[in-house]
Structures are given as structure tokens and as C-alpha cells.
Amino acid sequence: MTEKRPPTPKLGTLTGLIVRTTVAGAKIRHITLPTLDNRFTVVGTRDIGGTNRVKAMVNSMPLFTSSAVSYKGQPVLAIFGPDSESIELAAREVVIEYEAEEGQEGGGATPYTWAFGSLEEATAVEGVQSIERTYRYGKLDTVNSTLSRISAQLIGGDLHITLPTQWPHHVRETVAEVTGHPKKRIFVHCESFHAPHDEMLLTPSLLAAVAALGSLKSGTAAQLFCVISSRRPELTIKRKSWYTADGRVHGERIEAEVDQGAALLFSDEMANHLAAGLTPIYDLEALSISITFTTSAKEPAHFHGDLGYSDAQACTEAHYNTITKLTGYNPLTWRLKFLTDGGNHAIKTEKSAKLKEILEDVSERSGFLRKRAAYEMQAHMKVKLSTFLNYSRGAAIACAPGISGFSSECRQMVQQAVQITLNPNNKVEVNTSLPASGSSAEVWKQIIKEELAIDRGDITFIEDCSRVIDSGPVVLSVAIGRMPQQIKRACALIKEKRFVQPLPICESVLSPRQSSAGGALFTSNTWVAIALELQIDAILLQPVIRSVWATIAMSKAPNEEIVRNKAHQSIVRALREAGGVLSYTSNFTIDIKIVSEGEQLPSSISSAVRAAVNSAFQSAVEQALGSAVTRFPIDGNVLLSAIRGKS
């Protein structure tokens, strides 16, 4: 029998649409709204009961604008109506008049500095040479098409918000501040999400506030359907290095400029992540880093999978690959010679002996030395491969330490907690706001199972949103980097009291501050080494990846299958985003080897994998073309200009 379905799942639910500005760097003169019947509700700055700001740590940005337009696509107002088609028609009739406003771009802040040693002394060595290069990490064309539904409903004075979010407590706080609704009467229900570029960090809070305003004004349930995406901050890194003919780098001056768009968000922490990536892990006498953040009439940019660490680390590795070439070394021998234990002053890493081992291993498995020498030789042959290229193959090697979580200098972020309760009959209840599904949750369960000797089936996560405690935002791989440490600590505390105190035993553990021993910003106990081989397609001018080899050293792999899968996905995604085309041939392989030693819980590998892949890719393209490539991601235009530059 045919089942009849209504046109919408919930009758009476209003659907909303946000009207945005169509220009940047202007002032709104007048907004003309169409005549709408009582089925519609319009929400603007006048309907905001609290403050018109969305906060992120110490910085903030406006929710709606009614005067100055900071960037194209800034929310102006929202129209709620019975269905998506009618509100789209109504939104088309909204007329916004602008007047030009000049002198908005280029707002800057005080630069962040980070230094050790004396550059003057280090560069006064006899026979010193210098190399200066500017690297640009620009806009990334990642298409997000996940349609997220953000809904708000007022039930008996309680405001229920349902949405996908990386930070539920931020949603609650933002909605409370914008609407003026009591915080304890706001309930956030999280839906599952996939946000490889941290799309669900702040935007869902902004949309939830709009939906809540719509619901409060209309008195019915309101929902928004939106494609949420995030923008990558544009990064320009100017590095000048002083080196001698023996391959030793004596000093380095780095000036980085970050364009964060219309609002400077998480800038302090981003400076720490950039400093960690820009500081080389090799022997260096003096270093001076200066990082400047600027604003422009573009959409705000902050988190994009990380806070700039992988781009900065990729830049460092690519730069040092260039220096090895200039000094006549091969990249492997140079690294083995100049890797030191106290190299990176920003990251407290494991002993470099382990990194040397995995570098040698990845080089041997890939035949890196033979391939590199052969390609270098063939590039100088007289017989050309095509009109543009002599020989178009390249091989490169790169390495990086993996970091996760916020730095030891990050004081603004309140400490996040996790709570574990051992109930009677050995049932364990975990209280955290982080998503309780996916591979990370499997790792947590594994740790609890091993520590408390209970069945996996006896471990449950609290789903009641009113009882869930704030475990912070799910960014910077905290779910796999910081969280297992907290869970292990909580289990250890329970173990001490078990069989001594009556059940239930409940233990809360706050997020540990990163160890700041020796002034290090981060602690790392994972190393990643990548070797990569590619070929530039002489007709299509595309870098075709032939094979990738990776060796990952970590103290203890919680689940080798999960680590391998994550590493594989990170490699493929990083290569595609960098502009590489993966070969379709059966010879193409991504060979991943995991070396795990010790009992410590590892820091994340994804940022290190991304950094090593990007730098290896950049260096391999440079070898294939025989000229410098300093713009990222690498597309046809970048390749063409590199070829032209050479000629």
C-alpha cells in the first residue's frame, strides 16, 4: 500500500536563509525589505537581545552587520519562512544599498617574535653564503558540499539547538550571549559530522545563534540548511639562511606574514604553531622569527585542519632540501649529519637517533639515493623529453615531528575536562563533549579496557547534553593526542581507589598543560619520514605521483590498523590538495611502515604527515622541473611560471 508523506518532515518548522553582503570594503546605506505576510519572520541586528558578537577566546567578530561591511558574504539579516523556495524568492527582493568606504585593508598588529642565538655572530663566519627565498601558501580550493541542518526549538522555555559542531559549549555560550536567553535553559544536541578542515568550529555557533533568534521571534521551531566551509589563512614566508660550503647552516632570519581575512581569531596560538613549524630540527646557531598578522576584506580564516604548523614545517623542510642541493649533499646524508637532539627549540622531541633510523629505512625501501642521482643526471642530458622539459621525474625525502593540541603558551583556552565513573557491577561511564563515535572513541575504549580490565561493552558515553562537561573543541587532533592521556590518568586514579573505596568512583582530569621544559611550546613523541617519487606529465603539465613511502615512528600505536588508515588518508588528501595527481597504474603504491616502541601514548601524526608530504612534493617538483617552486598549492600556472623562469 502506498504510504503518504507530507511535504516537510515537521509541520510548522520555519526554514531560514541568511542574506549576505555582495561587496567588500563598503558601508550599508539602506536596506529595503519586501512586503512579507505573517508566515515570514525577518531577523536582523535590532532583534538581538544580547550582544552582536561571536567570541573565540579573546577575539570576536560581529554576527550581523548593519553598517560597515568587512568582507563579501558577511551576514546582514535572516529571513525565515514556510519553505526553502519561498524564502529564496523573498531574499531576492531584499535590496541593500552600499556606499564606498576606503582605507579598510591592511590593518596589522604587533609582530610576534621568537629568537635564539645571535644572528650577527653566527653570520660573521668566514666563507659564509646566503640564500633568500619567499614561499607562498595561498588559497586552497577545497569544495565542501555537506549540507548541515541547524535547528532551534523553544519547548517550555528551554531552547533546544540541534546541529553538527566541533565545540558544543561554544554554541551554548554564543547563543546565550546573542539572544540573552539564560544559559542553563539552552540545550545543545550534537549531530555527527566530518570536518577535515575544521569547518564546524565557529560557523555552527554563528548559525545556531541566527536560528535561535528566528525561533525566539517567531515562537516556532526554526532551521537553517547551510553548506559550511572554512578558509585557509594566506601565508607568506620569507627566509634568509646563512650557510657555509660544508653544508652547515649558521643562522636564519624568517619573516612570516599571515592574512587572516576580516577578523583576527586565534592569532596568538597560531603564532606559536607557526613558530614551531618554522624552527628547524637541525643544528642551527641563531634564529630570528617574526610573524605579522594582517587583516583584509576577505572571509575570516583561522583553523584549517591545523593552525599553520604543517605549512610552516613543510616550508622549513623544502627550504633545507634546497640548501642541501646548493651545498652538494644529498638530502639524506645532510639530514643524518646535521640532525641534533636539541635542534628544534620550539618542540621537545624524542631522540633524533630514531628519526635517523626511519629516514634510512624509508630511503632504503624507496631506493631514494639511486633514483635521485639518476634523475639528477638525466635532467642534464642533451636529448630533451619534450619541448618544455629535459627530464620530468623527481624524488624527494622529508621528515617532521608530530604535534597535537594547544601550546604551553596558550593561556586563554580554559582547561578542558573528562570524567570517568566506575559504577557498581563494573560499568564505566565516560563524560566528555568530544564525539563518542569514530576511531578515536575506539582508542579511548581500548585504553579503559586495558587499564580497568573490563569489557568494551561495559563502557558507555553520556549522551544527555545537559550533563556533558566541556572537553574543549575537537581540533588539533586532541581526540587522539590529548584525550587518551587524560583518560589514562583518570583510569589510574580510579585504580588507586578501586577495592579501597565503595563504588561508584568518579574521577575528573583536566587537560594537562604542555610541558614547557626548556621553553618548548610543544612536546612530540612521533616522527614521520616520507619519500616520494613523481613525474611531470609533459602534455597535461600535471605532477603525477608515482609512489609514496612513509615510515612512522611512535612510542605506542594504540591501534595499528587505525593509524595506518589515518596515515593513508592524510597522505592522499595532502597530495591532492597540494595539486598532485595520483597515478592510476597498478605500480602506484603508498607503502606505510609503522615502528612502535615504548609505552607512552603518542602525539598525533596527521600534522606531521601533511607537512612531510607537502615538502617532499614541493622538492620533488623542483627536481623534476629543475627550477624553484615557491608557491603552494602547485597548479598549471605555477608549473608554467616555473618552466618560464628557468628558460
Added chain:
Amino acid sequence: MKIECNIDGKALSLSVNSNKPLSLILMEDLGNQSLTSYCRGNACGNCIVMVNDEAALSCLIPAFRIRGAKIRTFESYQRSRQYRDIERAYKATGTKPCPACYNARTLIIESILQDQSGAKQQNGAPAAKDVKLDKEKIIRELSLNTCQCMDMAELIQIVEIALGYRNRRRRVRRS
């Protein structure tokens, strides 16, 4: 307009605009949880559903085209026995698609498996294990999804392994 079709084994009568895309009908009108993608026809490939047993981009199918069609989404497919073959293949290779494209990629692989195994046997042609896989066709089908999480060589390997499981299961059932 009123449209009658079969979605996930249920005969439905829908009142929707004639040009509304199938992806939006499934998400908005039927509240299908397995579908979250809406690229407005940019062919991201995350909205794949099976329309009359063939993988298709639901954002490109207008409502009037689904009249009388049999549509299968991942929501019902994941409860079927066929899904186990692909799930086992993911496990065997140690890699699987990311959460964003998992449902779509799995349905594409299912469509390929049906194409490579079922069709040939129906026509009295040799069994799929004896037939060389049409890799170009497989690559074309797999390219329906543009998610950047997996490489093609890996996907082809998954298809081959899943096809092996499917054929073995069929032989066991027949014997």
C-alpha cells in the same frame, strides 16, 4: 506535483515540486540520514544513490524523473548482505573511505559489483572471476565521487577483493 516511487523498499506518494532534486527530497522531505551532501549539481559525488540498481548522482535527478523508479539509499543498503562483501574488502585492504564519502563510494562499488558479476552471468557469459575486469569502466564509475581521501589503485583493489567475496558467496549458495 504528486510522484509515486519506491524508496528503500517502501512505496511512497510524494507531493513535491517537479524540478526539486532527488537529493533534497531525500534529505528535506524524507529526513534520510545517510545523505548529507548538497553541491547544487557540482557533481561532488557524495549524494550517490542507486536508481534502478545503478549508481546515480541524486542532485542531478529532478523529481519528475523518479516517477515509478526504484531508489535505494545507503540507509537500507547497509542492512543488506551485499554490504558485508564490501565491508570485508575494506577490512582486508586496511583502508576505507572517509566518513564524508563512505556511503557514496560504497554504493558505487556495489553498482560496479552488480555490473561486473551479475550482468555477465545473466547473459550466459563466463563467470566474473574468469573475465578480466574492465578497469577503464571501473575507473570511470569510481570517478563519480571526487572526495580526496582515497587513491584509485586502492579503490580498484577493494573492488577486486569485494568481487571475489561476492562470487565465492554466490558459488556457496548455488552449491
